[in-house]
Amino acid sequence: MTFKHIDRYLASVGEQIRWKRARKPLLDELEAHIEDRRAELIHCGSQPEEAALQAVKEMGDPIDVGLSLDRIHRPRPNWSMMCCAAALLTFGMILMWVLGDRQTYFGRMALYATLGMAALTGGYFLDYTILAKLPMWPLFAICGVCAALPFFGNMFLSTAAQLCYALPVLFLPLVYRTRDGEKKSTIAMMLGFCTCQAAVIMSHTWISLYIYIMVVCGGMVIFAAANGWLGRRKIKVLLGAFVPPAAIFLFLCAISHDSLTRRLNGVINAQDDPMGMGWIPLRVRELISTSQFIGKGSSSELLDAFIAPNELCSVEHLLAVASHELGYIVLVVVLALVVCFGITTIIGIRRQSCIFGQLTLLCIGLCFGLRTFFYLIRNLGFTLIYFEGIPLFSYCGKLMIIDMLMVGLLLSVFRTGSIARDSSIKIKSTTAN
Amino acid sequence: MKIDRTLLSGSAAMLVLRLLSERDMYGYQITEELSLRSQNVFQMKSGTLYPLLHTLEQKGWVRAYEQTENGRERRYYSITESGRKTLADKQEEWVSYSTAVGRVLGGA
Numbered sequence: 001m002t003f004k005h006i007d008r009y010l011a012s013v014g015e016q017i018r019w020k021r022a023r024k025p026l027l028d029e030l031e032a033h034i035e036d037r038r039a040e041l042i043h044c045g046s047q048p049e050e051a052a053l054q055a056v057k058e059m060g061d062p063i064d065v066g067l068s069l070d071r072i073h074r075p076r077p078n079w080s081m082m083c084c085a086a087a088l089l090t091f092g093m094i095l096m097w098v099l100g101d102r103q104t105y106f107g108r109m110a111l112y113a114t115l116g117m118a119a120l121t122g123g124y125f126l127d128y129t130i131l132a133k134l135p136m137w138p139l140f141a142i143c144g145v146c147a148a149l150p151f152f153g154n155m156f157l158s159t160a161a162q163l164c165y166a167l168p169v170l171f172l173p174l175v176y177r178t179r180d181g182e183k184k185s186t187i188a189m190m191l192g193f194c195t196c197q198a199a200v201i202m203s204h205t206w207i208s209l210y211i212y213i214m215v216v217c218g219g220m221v222i223f224a225a226a227n228g229w230l231g232r233r234k235i236k237v238l239l240g241a242f243v244p245p246a247a248i249f250l251f252l253c254a255i256s257h258d259s260l261t262r263r264l265n266g267v268i269n270a271q272d273d274p275m276g277m278g279w280i281p282l283r284v285r286e287l288i289s290t291s292q293f294i295g296k297g298s299s300s301e302l303l304d305a306f307i308a309p310n311e312l313c314s315v316e317h318l319l320a321v322a323s324h325e326l327g328y329i330v331l332v333v334v335l336a337l338v339v340c341f342g343i344t345t346i347i348g349i350r351r352q353s354c355i356f357g358q359l360t361l362l363c364i365g366l367c368f369g370l371r372t373f374f375y376l377i378r379n380l381g382f383t384l385i386y387f388e389g390i391p392l393f394s395y396c397g398k399l400m401i402i403d404m405l406m407v408g409l410l411l412s413v414f415r416t417g418s419i420a421r422d423s424s425i426k427i428k429s430t431t432a433n
Numbered sequence: 434m435k436i437d438r439t440l441l442s443g444s445a446a447m448l449v450l451r452l453l454s455e456r457d458m459y460g461y462q463i464t465e466e467l468s469l470r471s472q473n474v475f476q477m478k479s480g481t482l483y484p485l486l487h488t489l490e491q492k493g494w495v496r497a498y499e500q501t502e503n504g505r506e507r508r509y510y511s512i513t514e515s516g517r518k519t520l521a522d523k524q525e526e527w528v529s530y531s532t533a534v535g536r537v538l539g540g541a
Contacts, residue, residue, distance in 0.1 A: 026483075028506075029460065029483065029508055030479060030483065032459075032460075032461070032505065032506070032507065032508075033460050033461045033464075033479055033483075035505075036461040037461065058478065058479075059478060059479045059480065060478035060479055060480030060481070061480060064480045065479060065480040065483070065484075068480060068483075068484035069483065069484055069487070071484070072484055072487045072488055072491065073487065351493055351496075353490065353496060353497040353498060353499075355498075418487070418490070418491060421499065421508075422499055423499050423506040
């Protein structure tokens with residue numbers, strides 16, 4: 001039942017709120033208040049029309065209410081995160097120009113950064129809740145592409161790996177849909193989780209990306225369990241989600257036991273295999289240990305010896321090279337920027353009232369955090385497993401475009417966080433997909 | 434007795450935080466509870482309440498979450514740790530202020 005007094009009041013309030021996307025959630029809250037008051041007045045003996053009029057009167061001047069809400073609710077860019085992102089990108093580009101491969105990789109990085117800026121802008125202005133409405137098929141389609149690409153030749157391996165980095169974002173809606181507590185949603189989520197793992201194994205990038213999928217997608221499954229979305233099935237789902245993949249992981253480790261042992265040895269006892277697996281870790285450690293706080297490191301031959309056999313060394317270990325050539329102040333600055341980025345994301349997760357916003361921040365935060373951690377330890381001479389570098393800062397090929405889209409989505413969560421409502425995210429049923 | 438509105442607006446944040454420190458509430462419950470406890474002296478209008486709640490949320494003193502109750506989606510507010518600290522500070526400030534006012538009035 002609608003009442004003209006209520007509609008007129010809400011329309012007047014809405015006219016004062018300039019941010020169009022904020023109107024509906026704010027007016028919904030006011031309408032619920034009026035409805036509560038109207039019901040109370042009816043309960044006390046008023047007629048419905050009279051109760052509606054009285055309830056509206058008690059709300060106060062609609063212009064004042066609208067203006068007050070308008071002052072509070074404006075799109076809020078997260079400047080600290082924007083500055084960190086801009087600083088990481090600029091710093092990475094400058095270092096690549098000064099120290100990296102200027103001819104090949106800098107040009108590519110500049111191209112991907114330009115395309116990435118368009119993706120970032122798109123992600124920033126996009127209503128990020130649209131992700132929650134994504135059907136299941138894009139996840140399965142990308143998984144299929146990742147699994148199929150290696151069959152077309154080794155040149156597609158890196159493209160397959162880069163696509164795998166985007167899988168957690170497509171997995172997000174499946175986790176979010178388990179909020180309805182229905183069995184079919186849980187099954188869909190588990191199916192998505194298994195498909196991501198299968199795609200990673202098929203894409204021949206198994207060890208690092210398998211860990212990536214396990215941590216990021218697994219983290220989201222734990223988030224769903226912690227929020228009570230999995231109900232009484234929680235233990236079964238968690239066991240199903242983590243025990244078989246752990247067994248598969250151990251099996252994969254067992255079948256590649258020799259190369260894994262050599263790699264681990266290369267990290268732990270690098271000096272035992274100085275010309276083999278220990279070569280890169282040893283050189284990187286030397287670069288770091290001979291660097292100064294500001295200025296060129298003490299051993300000038302080291303860098304040439306490091307870069308000469310493989311130009312990619314300077315790209316993949318740009319931070320170590322920069323620390324040696326310019327001082328480890330570079331490492332400190334990059335560390336400060338990524339810590340600031342991480343803290344802003346964690347604060348954002350805690351402050352978001354929209355659970356989908358929290359989940360999006362968690363997903364992208366885990367994706368970036370994991371890569372950053374392994375890149376940093378690689379640049380300190382501990383190449384345990386290979387991950388693409390720090391988003392925005394390192395050269396990551398076409399992945400840079402996906403990274404920048406993800407940064408845009410992160411910023412979009414912060415920008416619209418105050419008005420995002422889970423109740424306004426209408427999701428199609430899982431079976432409909 | 435009619436109370437000057439500015440007296441309420443100066444302490445509105447403290448009163449709302451105090452109510453939320455006891456249990457989570459939605460907007461309408463807050464106005465009702467405030468009115469009940471103050472014996473109808475404080476009748477906060479939505480024009481004051483919702484901008485205040487949203488400001489407290491932006492400051493990180495309260496958190497909002499949605500919950501369905503009797504088929505209706507409600508937006509509940511709950512106090513955060515930082516909100517509790519702010520409440521303690523504001524209460525202390527209020528005690529000093531009211532004691533000082535009392536002394537002046539008592540001495541008049």
